[in-house]
Amino acid sequence: MTEQPKISIRNLYKIFGPDPRSMIAKVHGGMDKTELLGKHGHVIGLQDINVDIRSGDITVIMGLSGSGKSTLIRHLNGLIKPTAGEILLDGINVAGLTGAALRELRRFRMSMVFQSFALMPHMRVLQNVEMAQRVRGDSAADAHNNAIKWLERLGLKGFENHYPHQLSGGMQQRVGIARALASNSDVMLMDEAFSALDPLMRTDMQSLLLELQEELSKTIVFITHDLDEALRIADHLVILKDGVVVQQGEPQSIILNPADAYIEKFVNDINRARVLRAESVMVPGIIVESGTSGQVDVDDNLETVMARSQGDLTCTFVVVRGGIPAGLIKMQDVFAALVPRHAVPPAAAMAIKEARTS
Numbered sequence: 001m002t003e004q005p006k007i008s009i010r011n012l013y014k015i016f017g018p019d020p021r022s023m024i025a026k027v028h029g030g031m032d033k034t035e036l037l038g039k040h041g042h043v044i045g046l047q048d049i050n051v052d053i054r055s056g057d058i059t060v061i062m063g064l065s066g067s068g069k070s071t072l073i074r075h076l077n078g079l080i081k082p083t084a085g086e087i088l089l090d091g092i093n094v095a096g097l098t099g100a101a102l103r104e105l106r107r108f109r110m111s112m113v114f115q116s117f118a119l120m121p122h123m124r125v126l127q128n129v130e131m132a133q134r135v136r137g138d139s140a141a142d143a144h145n146n147a148i149k150w151l152e153r154l155g156l157k158g159f160e161n162h163y164p165h166q167l168s169g170g171m172q173q174r175v176g177i178a179r180a181l182a183s184n185s186d187v188m189l190m191d192e193a194f195s196a197l198d199p200l201m202r203t204d205m206q207s208l209l210l211e212l213q214e215e216l217s218k219t220i221v222f223i224t225h226d227l228d229e230a231l232r233i234a235d236h237l238v239i240l241k242d243g244v245v246v247q248q249g250e251p252q253s254i255i256l257n258p259a260d261a262y263i264e265k266f267v268n269d270i271n272r273a274r275v276l277r278a279e280s281v282m283v284p285g286i287i288v289e290s291g292t293s294g295q296v297d298v299d300d301n302l303e304t305v306m307a308r309s310q311g312d313l314t315c316t317f318v319v320v321r322g323g324i325p326a327g328l329i330k331m332q333d334v335f336a337a338l339v340p341r342h343a344v345p346p347a348a349a350m351a352i353k354e355a356r357t358s
Protein backbone atom coordinates (compact mmCIF):
# COMPACT_ATOMS: atom_id res chain seq x y z
CA MET A 1 0.00 0.00 0.00
CA THR A 2 1.37 3.45 -0.86
CA GLU A 3 1.68 5.95 1.96
CA GLN A 4 -0.94 8.70 2.08
CA PRO A 5 0.63 12.09 1.28
CA LYS A 6 0.93 14.52 4.18
CA ILE A 7 -0.69 17.18 2.04
CA SER A 8 -2.71 16.49 -1.06
CA ILE A 9 -3.62 19.40 -3.31
CA ARG A 10 -6.50 18.41 -5.56
CA ASN A 11 -7.84 20.32 -8.58
CA LEU A 12 -7.05 23.64 -6.92
CA TYR A 13 -8.16 26.85 -8.63
CA LYS A 14 -7.76 30.39 -7.37
CA ILE A 15 -9.26 33.18 -9.40
CA PHE A 16 -9.09 36.76 -8.17
CA GLY A 17 -11.91 39.20 -8.96
CA PRO A 18 -15.49 40.08 -8.00
CA ASP A 19 -17.14 36.82 -9.07
CA PRO A 20 -14.44 34.14 -9.25
CA ARG A 21 -16.68 31.07 -9.13
CA SER A 22 -18.52 32.06 -12.28
CA MET A 23 -15.16 32.21 -14.08
CA ILE A 24 -14.31 28.55 -13.47
CA ALA A 25 -16.42 27.37 -16.40
CA LYS A 26 -14.65 29.80 -18.72
CA VAL A 27 -11.24 28.55 -17.56
CA HIS A 28 -12.44 24.95 -17.99
CA GLY A 29 -13.51 25.98 -21.48
CA GLY A 30 -9.92 26.91 -22.29
CA MET A 31 -9.82 30.64 -21.59
CA ASP A 32 -6.27 31.66 -20.62
CA LYS A 33 -5.02 34.21 -18.11
CA THR A 34 -4.69 37.08 -20.59
CA GLU A 35 -8.14 36.59 -22.10
CA LEU A 36 -9.86 36.18 -18.72
CA LEU A 37 -8.27 39.40 -17.51
CA GLY A 38 -8.97 41.31 -20.73
CA LYS A 39 -12.57 40.18 -21.21
CA HIS A 40 -13.77 39.61 -17.65
CA GLY A 41 -11.41 41.49 -15.33
CA HIS A 42 -10.45 38.40 -13.33
CA VAL A 43 -6.94 37.10 -12.64
CA ILE A 44 -6.09 33.40 -12.70
CA GLY A 45 -3.83 32.87 -9.69
CA LEU A 46 -3.79 29.07 -9.82
CA GLN A 47 -5.28 26.65 -12.30
CA ASP A 48 -5.99 22.98 -11.69
CA ILE A 49 -3.08 22.32 -9.31
CA ASN A 50 -2.57 18.70 -8.30
CA VAL A 51 0.41 18.04 -6.05
CA ASP A 52 1.07 15.40 -3.41
CA ILE A 53 3.43 16.50 -0.64
CA ARG A 54 5.00 13.51 1.05
CA SER A 55 5.81 13.34 4.72
CA GLY A 56 9.53 13.86 5.37
CA ASP A 57 10.23 15.36 1.94
CA ILE A 58 11.40 18.80 0.95
CA THR A 59 8.91 19.81 -1.72
CA VAL A 60 10.05 22.86 -3.63
CA ILE A 61 7.57 25.08 -5.47
CA MET A 62 9.51 27.03 -8.05
CA GLY A 63 8.49 29.65 -10.57
CA LEU A 64 9.18 33.15 -11.76
CA SER A 65 7.51 36.22 -10.32
CA GLY A 66 3.73 36.05 -10.69
CA SER A 67 3.66 32.30 -11.32
CA GLY A 68 1.50 31.67 -8.24
CA LYS A 69 3.96 30.47 -5.58
CA SER A 70 2.72 32.74 -2.77
CA THR A 71 -0.89 32.09 -3.66
CA LEU A 72 -0.25 28.37 -3.41
CA ILE A 73 1.59 28.46 -0.07
CA ARG A 74 -1.12 30.68 1.43
CA HIS A 75 -3.70 28.03 0.63
CA LEU A 76 -1.75 25.48 2.65
CA ASN A 77 -2.17 27.31 5.95
CA GLY A 78 -5.66 28.51 5.14
CA LEU A 79 -4.72 32.17 4.68
CA ILE A 80 -6.72 32.18 1.47
CA LYS A 81 -9.59 29.97 0.36
CA PRO A 82 -9.63 28.23 -3.00
CA THR A 83 -12.14 29.15 -5.68
CA ALA A 84 -12.42 25.41 -6.33
CA GLY A 85 -10.61 22.25 -5.27
CA GLU A 86 -9.20 21.15 -1.96
CA ILE A 87 -6.08 20.92 0.17
CA LEU A 88 -6.09 17.82 2.33
CA LEU A 89 -3.77 17.78 5.35
CA ASP A 90 -3.72 14.22 6.67
CA GLY A 91 -7.02 13.80 4.84
CA ILE A 92 -8.72 16.91 6.37
CA ASN A 93 -9.72 19.71 4.00
CA VAL A 94 -7.89 22.86 5.14
CA ALA A 95 -10.30 25.08 3.18
CA GLY A 96 -13.17 23.86 5.35
CA LEU A 97 -11.53 24.92 8.62
CA THR A 98 -12.73 28.01 10.46
CA GLY A 99 -12.30 29.65 13.87
CA ALA A 100 -10.53 27.56 16.49
CA ALA A 101 -9.71 24.74 14.06
CA LEU A 102 -7.98 27.18 11.71
CA ARG A 103 -6.06 28.77 14.59
CA GLU A 104 -4.97 25.35 15.73
CA LEU A 105 -3.75 24.54 12.23
CA ARG A 106 -1.54 27.64 12.17
CA ARG A 107 -0.28 27.26 15.74
CA PHE A 108 0.41 23.55 15.93
CA ARG A 109 0.54 22.09 12.48
CA MET A 110 2.21 24.62 10.18
CA SER A 111 5.14 26.84 10.97
CA MET A 112 6.45 29.44 8.62
CA VAL A 113 9.89 30.82 7.79
CA PHE A 114 9.77 34.13 5.91
CA GLN A 115 12.10 35.87 3.49
CA SER A 116 12.03 38.95 5.74
CA PHE A 117 12.71 36.76 8.84
CA ALA A 118 9.67 38.37 10.55
CA LEU A 119 11.27 38.35 13.99
CA MET A 120 9.81 40.55 16.71
CA PRO A 121 12.29 43.45 16.82
CA HIS A 122 11.59 44.40 20.43
CA MET A 123 12.04 40.82 21.67
CA ARG A 124 15.32 39.10 22.38
CA VAL A 125 16.35 36.06 20.33
CA LEU A 126 15.32 33.66 23.09
CA GLN A 127 11.86 35.22 23.45
CA ASN A 128 11.36 35.08 19.69
CA VAL A 129 12.03 31.35 19.68
CA GLU A 130 9.92 30.69 22.80
CA MET A 131 6.98 32.61 21.38
CA ALA A 132 5.11 29.86 19.53
CA GLN A 133 5.10 27.63 22.58
CA ARG A 134 4.11 30.44 24.95
CA VAL A 135 1.22 31.44 22.68
CA ARG A 136 -0.17 27.95 22.73
CA GLY A 137 0.07 27.72 26.50
CA ASP A 138 3.15 25.57 27.16
CA SER A 139 4.87 26.23 30.49
CA ALA A 140 7.58 28.90 30.62
CA ALA A 141 10.16 26.28 31.61
CA ASP A 142 9.27 23.96 28.69
CA ALA A 143 9.32 26.81 26.19
CA HIS A 144 12.65 28.03 27.58
CA ASN A 145 14.36 24.63 27.51
CA ASN A 146 13.08 23.86 24.04
CA ALA A 147 14.17 27.26 22.70
CA ILE A 148 17.63 26.85 24.21
CA LYS A 149 17.90 23.40 22.59
CA TRP A 150 17.06 24.70 19.13
CA LEU A 151 19.19 27.82 19.40
CA GLU A 152 22.14 25.62 20.28
CA ARG A 153 21.38 23.29 17.38
CA LEU A 154 21.27 26.25 15.00
CA GLY A 155 24.67 27.48 16.25
CA LEU A 156 23.27 30.45 18.16
CA LYS A 157 24.45 29.61 21.66
CA GLY A 158 25.57 32.84 23.32
CA PHE A 159 23.18 35.00 21.29
CA GLU A 160 20.03 34.29 23.32
CA ASN A 161 19.89 37.79 24.78
CA HIS A 162 20.68 39.69 21.61
CA TYR A 163 18.02 41.62 19.74
CA PRO A 164 17.43 40.64 16.08
CA HIS A 165 18.99 43.85 14.71
CA GLN A 166 22.27 42.94 16.42
CA LEU A 167 22.58 39.81 14.24
CA SER A 168 23.56 39.32 10.59
CA GLY A 169 20.88 38.32 8.06
CA GLY A 170 22.02 34.70 8.12
CA MET A 171 21.89 34.58 11.90
CA GLN A 172 18.45 36.18 11.94
CA GLN A 173 17.21 33.50 9.57
CA ARG A 174 18.70 30.82 11.78
CA VAL A 175 16.57 32.32 14.59
CA GLY A 176 13.59 32.11 12.21
CA ILE A 177 14.29 28.43 11.58
CA ALA A 178 14.86 27.76 15.31
CA ARG A 179 11.49 29.39 16.01
CA ALA A 180 9.76 27.22 13.41
CA LEU A 181 11.42 24.03 14.69
CA ALA A 182 10.69 24.92 18.32
CA SER A 183 6.99 25.03 17.48
CA ASN A 184 7.28 21.31 16.60
CA SER A 185 4.75 21.68 13.80
CA ASP A 186 4.05 18.84 11.36
CA VAL A 187 4.84 20.99 8.34
CA MET A 188 7.34 23.79 7.86
CA LEU A 189 6.54 26.33 5.14
CA MET A 190 9.55 28.29 3.89
CA ASP A 191 8.66 31.26 1.67
CA GLU A 192 11.75 32.45 -0.23
CA ALA A 193 13.48 31.88 3.11
CA PHE A 194 17.02 32.37 1.82
CA SER A 195 16.37 34.89 -0.95
CA ALA A 196 17.39 37.93 1.09
CA LEU A 197 20.80 36.48 1.96
CA ASP A 198 24.03 37.03 0.08
CA PRO A 199 25.08 34.10 -2.17
CA LEU A 200 27.63 32.55 0.21
CA MET A 201 25.32 32.76 3.19
CA ARG A 202 22.52 31.37 1.07
CA THR A 203 24.56 28.29 0.16
CA ASP A 204 25.50 27.83 3.83
CA MET A 205 21.84 28.00 4.85
CA GLN A 206 20.90 25.43 2.20
CA SER A 207 23.59 23.12 3.61
CA LEU A 208 22.28 23.69 7.12
CA LEU A 209 18.74 22.90 6.03
CA LEU A 210 19.85 19.66 4.35
CA GLU A 211 21.84 18.69 7.41
CA LEU A 212 18.87 19.35 9.72
CA GLN A 213 16.61 17.44 7.38
CA GLU A 214 18.89 14.37 7.57
CA GLU A 215 18.20 14.37 11.31
CA LEU A 216 14.61 15.54 11.47
CA SER A 217 12.84 14.38 8.28
CA LYS A 218 10.35 17.25 8.49
CA THR A 219 7.71 17.84 5.88
CA ILE A 220 8.98 21.04 4.28
CA VAL A 221 7.38 23.11 1.55
CA PHE A 222 9.97 25.51 0.20
CA ILE A 223 9.16 28.33 -2.20
CA THR A 224 11.87 29.78 -4.40
CA HIS A 225 12.40 31.47 -7.75
CA ASP A 226 15.97 30.14 -7.91
CA LEU A 227 16.53 26.96 -9.91
CA ASP A 228 19.96 26.17 -8.45
CA GLU A 229 18.50 26.36 -4.96
CA ALA A 230 15.53 24.23 -5.99
CA LEU A 231 17.74 21.56 -7.56
CA ARG A 232 19.99 21.46 -4.53
CA ILE A 233 17.37 20.96 -1.85
CA ALA A 234 14.29 19.44 -3.48
CA ASP A 235 13.18 15.85 -3.10
CA HIS A 236 10.17 16.77 -5.20
CA LEU A 237 10.21 19.80 -7.48
CA VAL A 238 7.06 21.54 -8.73
CA ILE A 239 7.55 24.13 -11.48
CA LEU A 240 4.78 26.72 -11.86
CA LYS A 241 4.17 29.05 -14.77
CA ASP A 242 1.22 31.44 -14.97
CA GLY A 243 -0.59 29.54 -12.24
CA VAL A 244 -0.18 26.13 -13.88
CA VAL A 245 2.11 23.23 -12.92
CA VAL A 246 4.28 22.80 -16.00
CA GLN A 247 6.25 19.87 -14.63
CA GLN A 248 6.82 18.14 -11.31
CA GLY A 249 8.97 15.27 -10.18
CA GLU A 250 12.38 14.30 -8.91
CA PRO A 251 14.72 17.18 -9.87
CA GLN A 252 17.31 15.07 -11.70
CA SER A 253 14.67 13.47 -13.87
CA ILE A 254 13.28 16.92 -14.75
CA ILE A 255 16.74 18.01 -15.93
CA LEU A 256 17.16 14.87 -18.01
CA ASN A 257 13.58 14.82 -19.32
CA PRO A 258 12.21 18.37 -19.52
CA ALA A 259 8.50 18.30 -20.33
CA ASP A 260 8.49 21.18 -22.80
CA ALA A 261 10.48 24.03 -24.31
CA TYR A 262 9.81 26.25 -21.28
CA ILE A 263 11.40 23.80 -18.85
CA GLU A 264 14.22 23.09 -21.31
CA LYS A 265 15.02 26.78 -21.41
CA PHE A 266 14.85 26.93 -17.65
CA VAL A 267 17.29 24.08 -17.07
CA ASN A 268 19.59 25.04 -19.93
CA ASP A 269 21.93 27.25 -17.95
CA ILE A 270 22.61 24.98 -15.00
CA ASN A 271 25.97 23.35 -14.49
CA ARG A 272 24.85 19.84 -15.39
CA ALA A 273 28.18 18.22 -14.47
CA ARG A 274 27.83 19.57 -10.96
CA VAL A 275 24.12 18.97 -10.50
CA LEU A 276 23.56 15.56 -12.09
CA ARG A 277 24.47 12.52 -10.01
CA ALA A 278 25.85 9.19 -11.16
CA GLU A 279 22.65 7.47 -10.06
CA SER A 280 20.57 9.51 -12.54
CA VAL A 281 22.73 8.54 -15.52
CA MET A 282 23.78 4.95 -14.69
CA VAL A 283 22.17 1.88 -16.20
CA PRO A 284 20.75 0.30 -13.06
CA GLY A 285 21.14 -3.30 -12.12
CA ILE A 286 23.56 -4.50 -14.81
CA ILE A 287 26.72 -5.37 -12.98
CA VAL A 288 29.72 -6.65 -14.89
CA GLU A 289 32.69 -6.50 -12.56
CA SER A 290 35.35 -7.38 -15.10
CA GLY A 291 36.63 -4.77 -17.53
CA THR A 292 35.42 -1.79 -15.48
CA SER A 293 37.61 1.09 -14.46
CA GLY A 294 36.68 1.20 -10.79
CA GLN A 295 33.83 2.43 -8.63
CA VAL A 296 31.94 5.67 -8.15
CA ASP A 297 29.18 6.40 -5.65
CA VAL A 298 25.52 6.94 -6.60
CA ASP A 299 25.77 10.45 -5.13
CA ASP A 300 28.94 11.45 -6.98
CA ASN A 301 28.23 14.18 -9.49
CA LEU A 302 29.27 13.84 -13.12
CA GLU A 303 32.17 16.22 -12.57
CA THR A 304 33.63 13.68 -10.12
CA VAL A 305 33.01 10.82 -12.52
CA MET A 306 34.77 12.73 -15.31
CA ALA A 307 37.71 13.46 -13.05
CA ARG A 308 37.96 9.75 -12.26
CA SER A 309 38.02 8.89 -15.96
CA GLN A 310 41.00 11.21 -16.57
CA GLY A 311 39.62 11.94 -20.00
CA ASP A 312 39.36 8.31 -21.10
CA LEU A 313 36.05 8.06 -22.96
CA THR A 314 36.12 4.26 -22.92
CA CYS A 315 35.87 4.05 -19.11
CA THR A 316 32.98 2.26 -17.45
CA PHE A 317 32.48 2.47 -13.68
CA VAL A 318 30.50 0.35 -11.27
CA VAL A 319 28.14 2.67 -9.37
CA VAL A 320 27.80 1.69 -5.73
CA ARG A 321 25.31 2.59 -3.03
CA GLY A 322 26.63 1.99 0.47
CA GLY A 323 29.43 -0.05 -1.08
CA ILE A 324 27.00 -2.36 -2.93
CA PRO A 325 26.87 -2.27 -6.76
CA ALA A 326 23.72 -0.57 -8.04
CA GLY A 327 24.51 -0.04 -11.73
CA LEU A 328 27.03 0.83 -14.39
CA ILE A 329 27.98 4.16 -15.85
CA LYS A 330 29.70 4.61 -19.21
CA MET A 331 31.59 7.79 -20.00
CA GLN A 332 29.67 8.16 -23.26
CA ASP A 333 26.43 8.32 -21.22
CA VAL A 334 28.02 10.89 -18.93
CA PHE A 335 28.83 13.11 -21.90
CA ALA A 336 25.39 12.63 -23.45
CA ALA A 337 23.78 13.74 -20.16
CA LEU A 338 25.87 16.91 -20.15
CA VAL A 339 24.31 18.18 -23.35
CA PRO A 340 20.89 19.83 -23.00
CA ARG A 341 18.41 18.04 -25.24
CA HIS A 342 17.61 20.89 -27.63
CA ALA A 343 21.26 21.94 -27.86
CA VAL A 344 22.22 18.69 -29.61
CA PRO A 345 22.31 19.06 -33.40
CA PRO A 346 20.32 16.20 -35.05
CA ALA A 347 23.42 14.44 -36.44
CA ALA A 348 25.18 14.51 -33.07
CA ALA A 349 22.02 13.32 -31.33
CA MET A 350 21.87 10.36 -33.69
CA ALA A 351 25.55 9.58 -33.05
CA ILE A 352 24.97 9.67 -29.29
CA LYS A 353 21.92 7.44 -29.63
CA GLU A 354 23.84 4.94 -31.71
CA ALA A 355 26.76 4.99 -29.27
CA ARG A 356 24.36 4.35 -26.36
CA THR A 357 22.77 1.37 -28.02
CA SER A 358 26.00 -0.18 -29.31
Ligand SMILES: Nc1ncnc2c1ncn2[C@@H]1O[C@H](COP(=O)(O)OP(=O)(O)OP(=O)(O)O)[C@@H](O)[C@H]1O
Nearest residue numbers: 016043044045063064065066067068069070071072
Ligand atom coordinates in the same frame (compact mmCIF):
# COMPACT_ATOMS: atom_id res chain seq x y z
N1 LIG B 1 -5.15 39.65 -4.19
C1 LIG B 1 -4.94 39.52 -5.49
N2 LIG B 1 -5.75 40.12 -6.39
C2 LIG B 1 -5.56 40.00 -7.72
N3 LIG B 1 -4.57 39.28 -8.27
C3 LIG B 1 -3.72 38.66 -7.44
C4 LIG B 1 -3.85 38.75 -6.01
N4 LIG B 1 -2.86 38.02 -5.44
C5 LIG B 1 -2.15 37.49 -6.47
N5 LIG B 1 -2.66 37.89 -7.65
C6 LIG B 1 -2.19 37.49 -8.98
O1 LIG B 1 -2.03 36.08 -8.99
C7 LIG B 1 -0.88 35.72 -9.75
C8 LIG B 1 0.08 34.90 -8.87
O2 LIG B 1 0.64 35.78 -7.89
P1 LIG B 1 1.63 35.29 -6.73
O3 LIG B 1 1.90 36.47 -5.86
O4 LIG B 1 1.08 34.08 -6.10
O5 LIG B 1 2.92 34.91 -7.58
P2 LIG B 1 4.39 34.60 -7.05
O6 LIG B 1 4.89 33.49 -7.90
O7 LIG B 1 4.37 34.39 -5.58
O8 LIG B 1 5.15 35.93 -7.40
P3 LIG B 1 6.35 36.67 -6.59
O9 LIG B 1 7.55 35.77 -6.70
O10 LIG B 1 6.51 37.96 -7.33
O11 LIG B 1 5.86 36.85 -5.18
C9 LIG B 1 -0.28 37.01 -10.27
O12 LIG B 1 -0.77 37.23 -11.57
C10 LIG B 1 -0.80 38.05 -9.31
O13 LIG B 1 -0.88 39.30 -9.92
